[in-house]
Structure formats: C-alpha cells, structure tokens
Amino acid sequence: MSDGVATAVSRPDTPASTRKDWVSDQEVRWCPGCGDFTILAAMQTLLAEMGARRESTVFVSGIGCSSRFPYYMNTYGIHSIHGRAPAFATGLAVARPDLDVWVITGDGDALSIGGNHLIHTLRRNVNINIILFNNQIYGLTKGQFSPTSEVGKVTKSTPYGSLDTPFNPVSLALGAEATFVARTHDMDRKHMMEVLRQAYDHRGTSFVEIYQNCNVYNDGAFNDITSKDRRADYLIPLVHGEPIRYGKDGEFGVSRGEDGMLHLVKVADVGEDALLIHDMSLDNPSQAFELSRLARGPHEPTPIGVFRSVDCPEYGYEVARQLAEVEGRKGIGDLSALLRSSGTWVVE
Amino acid sequence: MSDGVATAVSRPDTPASTRKDWVSDQEVRWCPGCGDFTILAAMQTLLAEMGARRESTVFVSGIGCSSRFPYYMNTYGIHSIHGRAPAFATGLAVARPDLDVWVITGDGDALSIGGNHLIHTLRRNVNINIILFNNQIYGLTKGQFSPTSEVGKVTKSTPYGSLDTPFNPVSLALGAEATFVARTHDMDRKHMMEVLRQAYDHRGTSFVEIYQNCNVYNDGAFNDITSKDRRADYLIPLVHGEPIRYGKDGEFGVSRGEDGMLHLVKVADVGEDALLIHDMSLDNPSQAFELSRLARGPHEPTPIGVFRSVDCPEYGYEVARQLAEVEGRKGIGDLSALLRSSGTWVVE
Amino acid sequence: MTLTTTSKNVKEVNQVVVRFAGDSGDGMQLTGSRFTAVTSLVPNDTATLPDYPAEIRAPAGTLAGVSSFQLHFSDHDILTPGDKPDVLVAMNPAALKAHLSMVKSGGIILVNSDSFDERSLGKAGYGSNPLDDGTVKPYRVYEIPMTKLTLEACKSVGVKPRDAERSKNFFALGLLSWMYTRPVQPTIDWIEERFASNEMVKEANLRSYKAGYNFGETAEIFEARYEVAPSRFESGTYTNVPGNTALAWGLVVASRLAKMPLFLGSYPITPASDILHELAKLKNFGVRTFQAEDEIAGAGSALGAAYGGCLGVTTTSGPGIDLKAETIGLAAHLELPMVIVDIQRVGPSTGIPTKTEQADLLAVVHGRHGESPVPVVAAMSPGHAFDAAIEACRIAIEYRTPVYLLSDGYVANSSEPWRLPDLDALPAIDPHFLDTPNHVDDQGNASYWPYVRDPDTFARQWAIPGTPGLEHRMGGLEHADGSGNVAYDTLNHEKMTQLRQAKLDAISKSIPLLAVDDPDGLGGAEVLAVSWGSTYPAVLAGVRRTRKRGLKVAMVHLVHLNPFPSNLGEILGRYRKIIVPEINMGQLWTLIRARYLVDAESISKVQGIPFKAAEIESAILDALDKRRVARS
Amino acid sequence: MTLTTTSKNVKEVNQVVVRFAGDSGDGMQLTGSRFTAVTSLVPNDTATLPDYPAEIRAPAGTLAGVSSFQLHFSDHDILTPGDKPDVLVAMNPAALKAHLSMVKSGGIILVNSDSFDERSLGKAGYGSNPLDDGTVKPYRVYEIPMTKLTLEACKSVGVKPRDAERSKNFFALGLLSWMYTRPVQPTIDWIEERFASNEMVKEANLRSYKAGYNFGETAEIFEARYEVAPSRFESGTYTNVPGNTALAWGLVVASRLAKMPLFLGSYPITPASDILHELAKLKNFGVRTFQAEDEIAGAGSALGAAYGGCLGVTTTSGPGIDLKAETIGLAAHLELPMVIVDIQRVGPSTGIPTKTEQADLLAVVHGRHGESPVPVVAAMSPGHAFDAAIEACRIAIEYRTPVYLLSDGYVANSSEPWRLPDLDALPAIDPHFLDTPNHVDDQGNASYWPYVRDPDTFARQWAIPGTPGLEHRMGGLEHADGSGNVAYDTLNHEKMTQLRQAKLDAISKSIPLLAVDDPDGLGGAEVLAVSWGSTYPAVLAGVRRTRKRGLKVAMVHLVHLNPFPSNLGEILGRYRKIIVPEINMGQLWTLIRARYLVDAESISKVQGIPFKAAEIESAILDALDKRRVARS
Ligand SMILES: Cc1ncc(C[n+]2csc(CCOP(=O)(O)OP(=O)(O)O)c2C)c(N)n1
Ligand SMILES: Cc1ncc(C[n+]2csc(CCOP(=O)(O)OP(=O)(O)O)c2C)c(N)n1
Ligand code: SF4
Ligand code: SF4
Ligand SMILES: [Mg+2]
Ligand SMILES: [Mg+2]
Secondary structure (H helix, E strand, O other): OOOOOOOOOOOOOOOOOOHHHHEOOOOOOOOOOOOHHHHHHHHHHHHHHHOOOHHHEEEEEOOOOHHHHHHHEOOEEEEOOOOOHHHHHHHHHHHOOOOEEEEEEEHHHHHHHOHHHHHHHHHHOOOEEEEEEEOOOEOOOOOEOOOOOOOOOOEOOEOOOOOOOOOOHHHHHHHOOOOEEEEEEOOOHHHHHHHHHHHHHOOOOEEEEEEOOOOOOOOOOOHHHHOHHHHHHHEEEEOOOOEOEEOOOOOEEEEEOOOOOEEEEEHHHHOHHHEOEOOOOOOOOHHHHHHHOOOOOOOOOEEEEEEEEOOOOOHHHHHHHHHHHHHHHHOOOOHHHHHOOOOEEEEO | OOOOOOOOOOOOOOOOOOHHHHEOOOOOOOOOOOOHHHHHHHHHHHHHHHOOOHHHEEEEEOOOOHHHHHHHEOOEEEEOOOOOHHHHHHHHHHHOOOOEEEEEEEHHHHHHHOHHHHHHHHHHOOOEEEEEEEOOOEOOOOOEOOOOOOOOOOEOOEOOOOOOOOOOHHHHHHHOOOOEEEEEEOOOHHHHHHHHHHHHHOOOOEEEEEEOOOOOOOOOOOHHHHOHHHHHHHEEEEOOOOEOEEOOOOOEEEEEOOOOOEEEEEHHHHOHHHEOEOOOOOOOOHHHHHHHOOOOOOOOOEEEEEEEEOOOOOHHHHHHHHHHHHHHHHOOOOHHHHHOOOOEEEEO | OOOOOOOOOEEEEOEEEEEEEEEHHHOHHHHHHHHHHHHHOOOOEEEEEEEOOOOOOOOOOOHHHEEEEEEEEEOOOOOOOOOOOOEEEEOOHHHHHHHHHHOOOOOEEEEEHHHOOHHHHHHOOOOOOOOOOOOOOOOEEEEEOHHHHHHHHHHHHOOOHHHHHOOHHHHHHHHHHHHOOOOOHHHHHHHHHHOOOOHHHHHHHHHHHHHHHHHHHHOOOOOOEEEEOOOOOOOEEEEEEEHHHHHHHHHHHHHHHHOOOEEEEEOOOOOOHHHHHHHHOOHHHOOEEEEOOOHHHHHHHHHHHHHOOOEEEEEEOHHHHHHHHHHHHHHHHHOOOEEEEEEEOEOOOOEEOOOOOOOOHHHHHHOOOOOOOOOEEEOOOOOHHHHHHHHHHHHHHHHOOEEEEEEEHHHHHOEEEEEOOOHHHOOOOOOOEOOOOOEEOOOOOEEOOOEOEOOOOOOEOEOOOOOOOOOOEEEOEOEOOEOOOEOOOHHHHHHHHHHHHHHHHHHHHHOOOOOOEOOOOOOOOOEEEEEEHHHHHHHHHHHHHHHHOOOOEEEEEEOEEEOOOOOHHHHHHOOOOEEEEEOOOOHHHHHHHHHHOOOOEEEEOOOOOOOOHHHHHHHHHHHHHHHHHHHO | OOOOOOOOOEEEEOEEEEEEEEEHHHOHHHHHHHHHHHHHHOOOEEEEEEEOOOOOOOOOOOHHHEEEEEEEEEOOOOOOOOOOOOEEEEOOHHHHHHHHHHOOOOOEEEEEHHHOOHHHHHHHOOOOOOOOOOOOOOOEEEEEOHHHHHHHHHHHHOOOHHHHHOOHHHHHHHHHHHHOOOOOHHHHHHHHHHOOOOHHHHHHHHHHHHHHHHHHHHOOOOOOEEEEOOOOOOOEEEEEEEHHHHHHHHHHHHHHHHOOOEEEEEOOOOOOHHHHHHHHOOHHHOOEEEEOOOHHHHHHHHHHHHHOOOEEEEEEOHHHHHHHHHHHHHHHHHOOOEEEEEEEOEOOOOEEOOOOOOOOHHHHHHOOOOOOOOOEEEOOOOOHHHHHHHHHHHHHHHHOOEEEEEEEHHHHHOEEEEEOOOHHHOOOOOOOEOOOOOEEOOOOOEEOOOEOEOOOOOOEOEOOOOOOOOOOEEEOEOEOOEOOOEOOOHHHHHHHHHHHHHHHHHHHHHOOOOOOEOOOOOOOOOEEEEEEHHHHHHHHHHHHHHHHOOOOEEEEEEOEEEOOOOOHHHHHHOOOOEEEEEOOOOHHHHHHHHHHOOOOEEEEOOOOOOOOHHHHHHHHHHHHHHHHHHHO
16 A cells, blocks of 8 residues: 555646636525625636636635625635534645635624634634625524624614624734734725735735625615725725825824824824834734724724734644654654554464 | 513522631542642632622533532532533523622633633623633643643644644633633632632623643643742733832833833833833723733743723623613513414404 | 405305415515415415525526415315415516416416516526416416506605515505405505505505505406305414414413523524524513524523523524534433424525425434433424423423424414414413422531432422522532432443433323324224324325325324323324324334334425425325235 | 562463552553553453543542453453453552452452551541451452552662652562463563653662562462463464554554545544544654544534545544534535544433443434434444444545444453454555546536436545636535535425435445354344444353353344444344343434334443443343243
C-alpha cells in the first residue's frame, strides 16, 4: 500500500472568466427587491475579476434565505444545516488547503444557533471567508427577531417588543480574536467588492458583516446608512491610513478625546490633525473594538469598512506544517511498524 | 380555575448562617491540592457572611471537575449536562426571579461546548452569576487542551502541541455585551470573596473568571500571578476609582500613551498623575476591553479584579414587567374568551 | 353597490370540494380561510388542506410559486379535505397547470383569464394556451377577466391600479360566495374590521368582493348556484382554528389546570413557529415565551423553568428534535416534567419544511443514548391538538417525566369546526409539590429525598427551589433511588433502569382502555385498520367507504404511542389482518411488530401530503383480497 | 540484587484469574497491563477487564477510589476475563472490601498488611480488622508488609520515602511474577525504558520489582508456584492492545486502503477519548486530528473533510451521539461517506461514564428525524475493533453513506492477544472518484450530476471539489435523483426515500452470509444464542459450557446491526428457542422481533459490567427448561 496522503489537485490554467461563468443554472428565488441579489451579483463579478477558479471555489452555507446563495453560484456548493456551516467549512479547509472556502450565513444562522462555531472558527483563524448577511431578522422563517434586532422589536414572536440586547457582530468577532473583521452594505457594490476582495486575500478567517435589506420582514433597517440622502451623515468610512471623517463635506470625524476615548467630532472643532488615522493592521484589537462601539446600532453614525486585518498563523497551514514536520522527523508512517509498536510475540 | 401564575415563595426570616450550614453531606471528591477546594470554601463562607438563604439559592453546573461543585453546597443544586448550564439557568432565573441562581462551569464547559449559551446569556443580561473555573485544561476527561490553553500546549490530544489561539474569556465576554466582568484567582480567598460578593450584588449576568490550578493536569499554570513571590510583579490589581499600579512598591502602572493606547509603564517614568484611574462603571466597554488585552496570557502582568460593572435592564425583570404591563392593559387572561377569539357559531 | 339575490336556479348538493390556487402573492390562503369561516357559519362541516410553496417566495408566476387552499364542506360529518376538487379556482396559468390533474373530471374550473397572456403561460411552462388547445376540455371552464373586473370595481376608490389588482382574490371570494350561497354579511364585517386602518384598501376589497358576488348574479354564464344544507352538529359553541392554535391553547389551559405558569423555550422553525407566535401574545395568561439561541437552549431553558415549578414546554420540528435529545435524556433521568412538541415535517435533514410527514415517531421513542424511556402522545386533528396538549401535560406533571407531543404540518395548518370544551369540567392536574421533609436520617434529622416514590405510579415526590429545608442536589450521573446521591454501584443502576421503565408501565395503566370501532363487535371484522396522528380522518373515511360496500372493517386509533394503551395487544390479537397506514415507511408498524409480534401490514405513503380516503379504501380492499387469495 | 529461582514446588494449572485492586493512586492499571504483557509472551491466552472508578479521583482509601484490573490467562483458548478471581491482590482495606465477595471460595488473597491500620480500615468502612475478625476465613490469605518491604528495598536509592512507597505496585508485580513463573527480563527491560528519564524512579521500581520476586522465592510462606503452560495459538505475530487502539489502527489502515487521508473531528469524552489521543500521535500517517469545540462541530468538520475527499471520522460516546444526530442526517441525505464511532457507556444522560453498556443501538438505528437509514457495525472484541473499523469504512466509502461503528467501554479498555493481520492481503477500498462529466444536458453541454447511481449498489457517482468542470451544488433540502436539484414534488420525495432505503438493502447483499455455530448442523440445536458487540466472548463461553453438559446449543454473532445479513431471517426461522443476551434492556431483541417476528427471549443485564460466562450458561439452561415445561 502506498502512503495515500492526498495531494492538492493540480490546477490547469483556466481562461479568464466573466460574471456569467459564475452564474449557476438555478433560478434565483429571493423576494423581488431583496438585498441578497446585489450581494450575489457583487460576488459573481468579483470572482470573475479576481481570476478565481470555479473548480477550487466552494460555497458552504447553513439555512436561511441568505443560505440559498450557494445554489446560485456556478461553483462547488453545500447548503448544509442551520448554524453549522463554519464547522463543515473548517473540516473542508483543513483537509483541503488548496480550496477557496466561503461561508455564507445570516444573522440567525451565524449568531444565534451557530454562534459557537463562529467564535471558535475565528479564534482558530481557519482559512475561510465568512460573509454574514445581517438583515436583523429571521427571513426564511417569516419574520422573528434575531440576535441583531434592536431592543423593543415587534415581530411575530415578540408582539409586545423584544427584550434581548443585540450582539454587535464586529465587537463579538473582535472579542473572539478575529484577525479580519469588516462591515459593508448591500447598496454599494463597489465597496462590497473591495471588502470582499480584501477578505479573499486575507490568510485566515475573514469575517465580513453585510448590512442587507430584507424588504419583506424588516424593510429599511439600514436606510440611514445606505440611502443616498442620509448616507453621508451616517456612514463613517474606514480607510486604512486615512483620517476617519464623514459628512457631506467631510465636516465630521472621529477623534480621541482628553478622556482617552474615541468621539464623533466636528472637524472644525478639533482640527484635522486631531482626527484618528485608521489603522486596520494594529496587533492590539482594542482600537478596532472601540471603533465598533461608536454606534449602538445602524441609526447612529456607523463605521463601515475594514476594522481589523492582521497577519497571524493560519490554522490549516499550521496543521499541514505539523504533519510535514512529524513526517520529516519520523518518516512516512509504516503501518506494519505501527501494529507492532506495543510489543509483539511470535507463535510459530 | 384561578389565574395560576406562580407567586414568589415567601421567605421566612432564617437565622444567620455559618459556613458549615452551606456544606452538604457529600464527600468532596477532587484531587488533593486542587484549586477547586479554596473556591468552594470561599463561596460557602461568603454566602454565610452575606446572609443568603439556602432555600432560595440554586447552583447549576454542566460537566467537568468544577461542575461537581453543586453537590457540595447545601442548597438547591443541579449537575446538568455539558455546556448547557446557562440555558437551564436562564429558564430557571426567568421563571423564578425570587431565586439566586449561580452557574458553576469550567473552561471547557463554558467556552468550548457551551460557548454559545454563554455569550447569549451575557447579552441578555439574565440575573445569573456565572463562575468560570479556568484551569486551561480539561480536567475531568484527564487532560486535553481547552479553549484557554496556550498555543503549543502538549496534551494527550496534542502530543505535538496545540495550534488553536486561545480565547481571552474577559475579552470574549466584553465582546458579547456582558455587564459585569471580573477575574480573580484561587490563591486569594479574600479577593475571591470580594469579587463574588460584587457579582452577587450585580443585577444581570455576572461573569467571573477564576484562575484555578489543576495540580494534576496543568499544575502551575497561574504561578506567575498567584505565587506569593511573583504575584507583585505579575498581578495588576484593578480597584475602582484608584490608579492602576502594581509591583512590590507600586513602581509599575498602566497609563494611556501618546498613541492613545494603554501601556504598562514605570511610575517613575510617567509620573503618578499619568496613571489610568480604573473605572469599572463606564458605559462604553472599550476601556475594559483594552485592559483585558494588556496580557496575552497569565505569564505577563495581568489585570485582576472587576473590569466592568454597569447597570442595564435585567432580562428576567423585563420579562416580568412586560407580563404585568400586558396584564394591566388587558386584564388577567380569560380562557373562555381566548377560545372564542377566532369567532364562533352556536349550534343549538 | 348592494348585493341582490335573484331567484336563479339553486341546486342542493351534499358536499363540495373547492380548491383555490394562485401565485404566493395572490392571497389564496386568506381567501381559503375566509371561505371556510363563512362556511362554518352555515354551519357545514369542513375540512381544509392549505398547501404552501417552499419558504422563500419563488418568482411570480412559476409553478414553484403556486399556493393553494382546499376546502371540503358538506351537510354531513366529513373527515378529510377531499380527494379531488369539484371546483378549482386558478388565478394564473401556473396554478392551473399545478392543479388541473387533480380536478374531478367534469368539474368546474374558474380561471382569471386576464392572466393567461404569453408571458405568464411561458413562466408556467405552457407552450400553448391550455384554455384554447383542448387541455381543459374535460372540465366546465369559466373564463372570467378577474383582474379587469376588479380594476373596474375599484376605479373610483382612488387606489393605484397595482394596488387595486391585489384585491382580485376578494373578487374570487365574492364569486364563490355567490355560487355556494354563503352568508355575505360576516365577510363584509370582517373586511371592515381587518382593514379598518387603511380606508382605501378596505374599500377596494369590499368593492371587489361585492363585484365578484354580483358578477355571479348578473353574468349569464352560470347555470346554477349550489346550496349545501347545514350539517347536523352536536349542540355547542364552535370555532374554526388551525391545529397549532388549538395546541397552544391546550398548553395554556393545562397550565391553569395545574396552577403552574407556562414557560415556553423555543427556537423558530417551520411549521412549529406559530405556536411560539400564538403563545407570545398571551402574556396576560402568565405565559413566558423565550426565543432561545437554538433548540438546545430552548429545551434547556424549559427544563430549568420546570425545575423551578413551571410547566416547561419546548416546541420544534424534526431538526430540532435531534438537537434536543440530550436535554430530554437529562429530563428523563432527573425525572422532571416537561413537554416537547414536535410538529413533524418532511425529512430527513432539512427535507421539505412546508410539507407534512409522520416520520419522527421512532426518533422520539428511541432517539436518545442509553435506556431512556419517554412517553409519546400524538394529536389526530386540529381540534384534538387541544386535548392532546392537555394529556401530554397531565402525564408529564403527574409522572414527573418529559413527554413528546407529536403533531404534523397537516394538523398544524389545517382547520376544522371544533366544539369548544366545557373548561370547568376539565379535571385539575395536581403537581403535588412537597413542602415538608420526607426522610429522617440516622441522626434523626429531617430532610428531603428527591427520589422517594409513589409505590403505584412510581412518580417521585417533588420539591421545588424556594422551599425551606428541602434543599437537595440532583444530576445526570446515575443516582441512588431515594436519596438521589451519586451511585456507581452496578445493581443500583440496574434497579434505576428498571424503575424508569416501570414508570412507563404505570402510565400505560392510567390511559383509558382503547375502544375499537368494530360494528361487528370486537374481533368481528375481517380487517383492522390502525391509525395514529393525522392519518385518523383519512383512515376513518376510508373505513366508512369500505363499510358502505358491505365489508366488515374495524378501526382503532392510537393517541398514546409510548406506552401503548394496556389493551392494545389484546385488540390486535383479535384480528387476523391488520393494516397500519402511515405517512412514513412504517414506524408505528415497526413498534407494533416488535411489541406484539403481529404480522400487520404497513401502508406507506411518503409524499409530503396526507392520505386520501380513496387510498385507504383501496388498501383495505387489497388487504381483503390478499387474504382471500391466501386462503384459496 | 539478582533474581534466583529455586526448585520450589511448581504446580501446573490450566488457567488462572487474577485481580489487582488498590487505590486509584496505587497504579493497579499499570501493574495489570504489565502482568498481561509478560503473560502474553509465554504465550498464554489472555482476557482482561480493567475497572476504573469515576472520573475524578475519590479521596484516597475510600471504596469509591478503588481501581482494579482483572486478568484471565490460560493454556487454552479463553474468551472472558473470568467470572471469579482465583487470586486477589488487595493493596488496601477498601480494595479488599470492594472485591472480597467476588473471590472464589478457597481462593488466594494477597494483602498489603501495612495498609490495614485503623485510619484506613475506617475509610473503607470496616468496623474491625477483616484480617483478624474472621471475614477472610474462607480464603487463603497472605499478609505481606508490602510498604515496608518496598521502602526497605529502595533505601539506598535516595528517593524520599513518600516516593519510594509509590513503587509498591512493582513489588506486587514482582511477587505475582514469581508465583506464576512469568518471564522476568521483559519487565526489567520495560522499566528501564519507560523510566529512563528519571534514574531514581527507575531504580526504585526495579528494586521493588525484584524485591517482590525474591520475597516469593525466600519467604517460607507460599506452598507453591504455579505454571500455566503455553496456549496453542495459531502461528503468527501477536500483540496485546486495548480495543480503542486497535480501532484507531483500523481507521488508519482503512485510510491507506482507500488512499483517502484520515480526518478525525472529535470532542473528548470518556471512554472514546483514547482514540483521539492515539490518532493524534500519527501525524506521519497523514492523519489530521481536530479537537472541535463540541460534538456537533466534530461531526460537522468530519463531514466537511469527507466532502473534500478525506476519510471523515468522528468519535464519541452516548451524549455525543445525541448531539451528532442532525449532522448524520445531513450526511445520509447528501450521501457522503463518514464513520461515527460510538464507544458506548452507561446511560441515560451522563450515567456512569467509566462503565460499559450496549444501550445506544436503537439510538443509532432510529435516532434521527425523518426516514434516515444509516448502517451500523459493531466491534466484538479488542482485536476485532480493527476489522470492524475497516468494514465500517468500506461500507461508508463504497456506498457513500455515514456508518455508525459501535464499540463499548469494555471492548475499548480491555485487551486480548491479537494476531496481526497480513496487511498486504487486505482488499483495497476504491472511492471511485469521478473526474469526467456524467451527464449531457438538452443543449449538449456536459456536466456532472451528483445523484447518478450504480444500478446495483445504488451508490452515487462522486466528484470532489477541485475537479474542473464537475462543479455542483448539494444540500439538505429534498432533491431530485440524478441532478440533485432542489425538488419539492411529492412523488420525487417518495422515490428518494425509497432509494435511500434501497441502498441499505444493497449493502445487506454485500455482507457475507452469516455462519451459525451449530455442531448439529443448521437448525439442529435446541436453542440459538444471538450475540452482538462485546457480548460475544461471554456468550461463546457460556455456550461452550452448556455444550460440555451435552446440550445442543447454537450460536450466531452479529457484526452488522443495520442492515442485517441477508440470511439472518432464515437462520432465526430454524430455531424454536432463541435467546438474545444484551447489556441493555433488549435492543437488538427489539430490532429482531420487529424485523423477523420471532419470539426471541431477551436476556438483559444492565449493571455496567459484561456478562459472565456463568450467567449465559444459566440463561441457556433456563431457556431449555422453559421449553421442556412448555412441552410437557
Ligand atoms: C435546526 C434548525 N432550527 C431551526 C431551523 C429554522 N430556520 C431556518 S433559517 C432560520 C433563521 C433564518 O434567519 P437568518 O439566519 O438571519 O437568515 P435569513 O433568512 O434572514 O437570511 C431558522 C430559525 C432550521 N432549519 N433548522
Ligand atoms: C456532551 C458531552 N461531551 C463531552 C463530555 C465529556 N466531558 C466531560 S467534562 C469535559 C471537559 C471538562 O473540562 P472543563 O470544562 O474545563 O472542566 P474541568 O474538568 O477542567 O473543571 C468533557 C469534554 C460530556 N460529558 N458530555
Ligand atoms: S424574506 Fe427577506 S431576506 Fe428572505 S428573500 Fe425575502 S426579502 Fe430577502
Ligand atoms: S483533575 Fe485537576 S481540576 Fe480535576 S479535581 Fe483533579 S486537580 Fe482538580
Ligand atoms: Mg437574517
Ligand atoms: Mg478546565
């Protein structure tokens, strides 16, 4: 018997692809007007642009409207079970470092039933891109509040208003040692594509929260941030290496105050030099965390962009390295010797 | 039929208790020298001191060495299943706001299998005191690495060293919207009791990480912080309203630097006034989070004490309030009317 | 506009099956349930079958997007929603395509002819127009420009045409109401109340409804109207509720009967979510609903509340049943009461969430590690879900055990006229909370032992937190009977295992003896049909049909699936031929064979839809033929 | 110090049962397994029964803290660890108290008399000293001051007395080695290697061992030494491994046979953790071990790896089986191979984690929502765990299905001489990965359809990610056969449900026909005993005993529990009396009754320990008596 360890599948040169190559033959079944459509288009366009390979791209999802995503991508795809996509994807990514593994998930799928797998995947830094479609509602089950719904939310399961303090997905991810954390929204394809591109390029787990409009059960949840008329006053763009400022004329900004804390300021009050220069590459996640606390929800000026992107050992790579290291030291395992390793005796 | 809504059990005046009253008749079965013993003693002493009532105190645990704790407390107690104690306790605390509910858990129980229930309990702010015995190992199953074990840990399940970046339980809790977060250790009964007392007094979920020595499978993991000779240099006491300083003669401290970040400093270098005054009551958890990042593990100077303690709506209370409010508005539910609420017709 | 009724020819019929079908956006569920509501007022007996498409809205006009609602109503006691519609209302080509083959030949088809344009035909996959190409020849087809007529009716209301078009389901409702001489005023009242907050929509719906009604009256295309005489109902007050609502109400009533506040810990899942929604409204009944982070926490929180003395309930469907297993094992081991409601849907895995199945029976009976017996009760119809809920709670509380309550997508979403029970006549459920010590130790100290049992029922004496002097510890490790202290010795474990089983045997004794429906006396019939859960109505209807043919057929229905009623074995022993129809691959059949060693025959249907009476009828005929062949 | 052997009287005996018992801290497991190792070298046949106390160390000296290890060795083929010890080594009063009643009357008891002081007697719950008060009268007792003699022996080594005392188990080992004329050098070599890194400990252990040996030789208290002649073994190379190790090796070998790298996703749990520990060492065999955050992620990651073309395995015990159910349902629905190893322990709930049981059988067969058939294979002995692992992998890979592999605490921890297989003779397992399209669409485009099947095995054609041109989507929603596209239509679901079951029927055909062990030819015996899993050795031993009595007794052992071998029904039909002994309340019995309608009798033992041969013997005798009574 031979060694049997899988080798990466060889990748022949494939011709450059267009968006259409990434579109599967399945009819897309989301409600007309759903934000999921624009995310799908952004993803298909991006993968074509980046020269990704269909045969080595896998989309894994849980259950939810958003989780139907893999069916519409002309790649390998698994629509698994509710909340467990990160676990499935971890096994796949660790076993097959040659693949590009994406996880598509919703706020219920990722943060409610799947919360534990999410935070463990983040701390391990497995090479997976986790894209969370946050619509602050359970869409597929027709409108119950989710772990990101605001307090007081009236839904089918909370006719008198919800009582649960929501998670801030960015804060939670940073508390769970995430190495790449970003937020974008479904009304800006360019920004989405830029963030997804960076997520794709990052080694380790990339976590991207996308504010996504569910026009049937939670319409307009992100209107302050996404609508053309209010966006300037509510969307704080995070650009690496640039001072953090927003407002139609860049009249507002973020600055660290006397008390040592970050505040929203008028640029005129503090001066341009006092603005915080965004640095997503800080080893210490504290400042990114603090940025995530600027808004208590999408009705206050909210940072959008990459909060954190740092280089740390990638789990699947480390697993492979350890395998190679032990094999280097001990040689490829000899089955016959293994079976004899507890001592033997021979009967003639 | 009457209304049937449970009323709080009346509490007769009970005589002041002593530690012995809190000791159950079961033989304590931990390995000799285990840190669990001192935590048990601290808890029993504290509850007696505070005049808690045995009949309205419930200890709920999962599975693990630490989770045997309820058997040794002469109170109500449930040794449930692995990782699920917060879920059980949430149901109990929401149903019975008259009870004092404690959850005793380990680093595997709370952070591995039980991670999701933990973070959801924290964000909801249910009135439960969660005491996490962190020994950075799976004790009961005889020594595998845990989600708090340091990278490279050699254990039965990682003979070549673990690869998983550990959680920082304090960071994780803060990322999950926890309203009370503290850390103490098993070698300082007075400090433990003080922290547990504050946890007990806090309305909402209190989360206390106790560095606990497992002298069989992970001996000395916290020696830097807990041993008498090194403690001064490694243990940074957090005292609300006081400047944060440590060292045998208080020669070190924590200060916010020019770069806006917290640093360990020599007091002599920066001056006493530059030291950070600890404020556990800040609404914004960012500074507490930053404090949690000062040490990457218990081999660096590590803050010990209450990181955060803020007053927020308590979940069980809110549930009860909503019930009362609806009842006030609609009157106590009338079953007969309920059954007729979809319209009826009468057949003579 | 007023509603005038001429003396147009009215034909008396005994029963009618109507199916409304249209796009998901066409409001067919609403139309169907309103038609059912007024039909109940006649009163006719009714049985319904709502059929939703998959969870997410499919593209408008496609087959995948078709939603339908079938109603069977009659002047006599009926059981099933009917095998084949007499009338199909098809709002678009896709609806026609999806349902045409089901319609009785010679049946009536009402189509919205405005929707049969090329684009819509294409979306439905029609190459040519079925109204023209002979496809609908075998039926009596009425092509009605519903869209146009609706727009017309709403013209002066001031709504935008797109919105006005939305009212066309009320046009259809009006037309059908005319055709079947349904009462008119209740619908008008309902529209006025329901849309009170939006004057324009209200007006549009009202006018469309009336326009539909008047169209029937004035258009000279219908030969006749039909009348279905009132059905003879037992006297009483009736309502019409879906099974999930009745089940929720049963839980609330049980909570009152036991004076234990209801705590629901649940995670949303189709088709169980409506129970959560229903109970969430009932805060003034002291009901606490907790939407947990997952099914494990749903069950865990319910168990925690139960430990605190509440009536702990958790609701879910198949995938959640898997996840709750470990917690239910703990509940069984602790011997704490709780109810786990499983609204079964098509499995395995995610399966088809909106369709019905009965395939979780073996999972709830056997699906926990170790020897962990747990009682199982099943609802047989929407109204019975109320009784089954109370029965599940009774067993749970009186015997201190988790109990599974099975229902399914069909029971959950369909409805039937349900005679309201006399609440005051319902027997109380007594949890018998202990508040004094039940044990004295060697030193003469009084204390509480959690596993002291009633010698007959094996129910343990139960004290809840807050009771002074009765502090105690319990857990999932094996424990000694009596004291509850952790016990690892070998014989104790065997004793405890047997005790946990003995409790189920005791429950079996508490269940009323099964009554067989055998016109020829116990054992008289040639074949016995065994039903459980939602197969009840179809099996009974099928049995009745075969009896009409002069055959000797008996029937028995099981509400209790674990333990079985104590006389089930004896009953089965009386029949040579037994059939067990199930919407699964033979799960009750497996349990019965294992338990009673009877060579029953499994009649299996696994199509996500209930049995039809005709299917049962032919299964019985087959069974009898087979016997004859075997004998000859 | 040297080891001299005099010509002291040596008696030949055929078999001996020795039990070492002491406090958890006394090293009894180590002593027992060393004694087993050298005994295997004789070679004698051996069978062992390690018995651990609960997971956390109980207070020293208490009954709860007693750890024991039983070894049965003989000059002939034996099966069980023996019913009653001939020799008990009791290192303290608690050990004596816990095990005395098991010892054969007239048996030998060796006690460490130094430990029988008042305090220790009290901890063990002895009011008076059992060595003095007549308690041990029926036995041949040797009181040996082992502590003192050990300290003495280590005096000059320089270890602290407390540490020296730790070596007293080696004293006991030395003494027993002398008594039973075991080879000496292998133990000396082993001590030298094992403790090479700690000179003082090594020296202390060596000296204690020799001191024990010499004590036997020189102390004039033993009448005789014993010799057990070599057993006749089939020729070959043997080793002695616990079941968990053999199982781990089987997985590695299967991985090589299939050329699919092994991926283990697991969460630690007693008594399954050792498989994780064992495989974690084997990184140079390309084995990836992933300690997941919980059992769900353990299963999920294994399934993900399987999807990627690895041999995906997850290991657990009862509580983990509950948690993995939903994921296994997905695997069955996707039709992806994986192996779920369940090392059964006492349930329900947490139960008794360190004791053995067979009570998860129904849970793995039926414990998933929906119709979700999954094959089940069980290991019958430590060595067989190797074969069973390969068989489970074979079925999983060739049929694209999850497979449960059952073992239990007894198989996992005990050991037996195991003849190493000829690795080169093992048949390869071919996953037949597809790398070219298997479908052409209407437009003539080639593509891959994931659910195109082999017409005989129903195995689907399988392509893994990374294969260009074969991109496809799969999921837990019901899908069409062939294309795998989501399909909600009713008849498709029925077809798929039947196909998933048909695959199991096909597997049944791939299993070798069951061979009955009936000396009187198939159907000749008066009673048939059916064993599965770890009941095998006790049932066979019991059957042999009854045959020695001249009774006609047949036996059949089941390795495949789902599907059953295709001739099982026929075999069962040949016997009027069938008994099914199980360490549960009758789970295989339930399956057999349901499937074959045979009135078998369940022999149930639920005490956390295996059957004894004598128990099976008497069950068979009872069964035969009953038959006689029934006939007369
Ligand atoms: C184990 C399990 N529990 C519950 C469900 C039902 N369910 C399906 S999706 C979903 C939540 C969907 O919300 P989200 O993840 O936010 O996705 P969205 O539909 O909003 O995109 C739920 C509760 C399920 N399929 N499986
Ligand atoms: C569902 C389930 N999975 C696994 C186990 C096995 N198990 C028991 S405790 C434990 C971890 C213990 O570690 P920790 O929580 O840190 O507690 P400690 O023993 O260190 O106090 C594990 C894996 C179990 N009992 N149940
Ligand atoms: S329900 Fe909401 S999230 Fe789901 S498809 Fe419709 S709009 Fe999108
Ligand atoms: S194993 Fe460790 S944590 Fe457990 S009781 Fe022993 S010392 Fe304490
Ligand atoms: Mg959502
Ligand atoms: Mg631990």
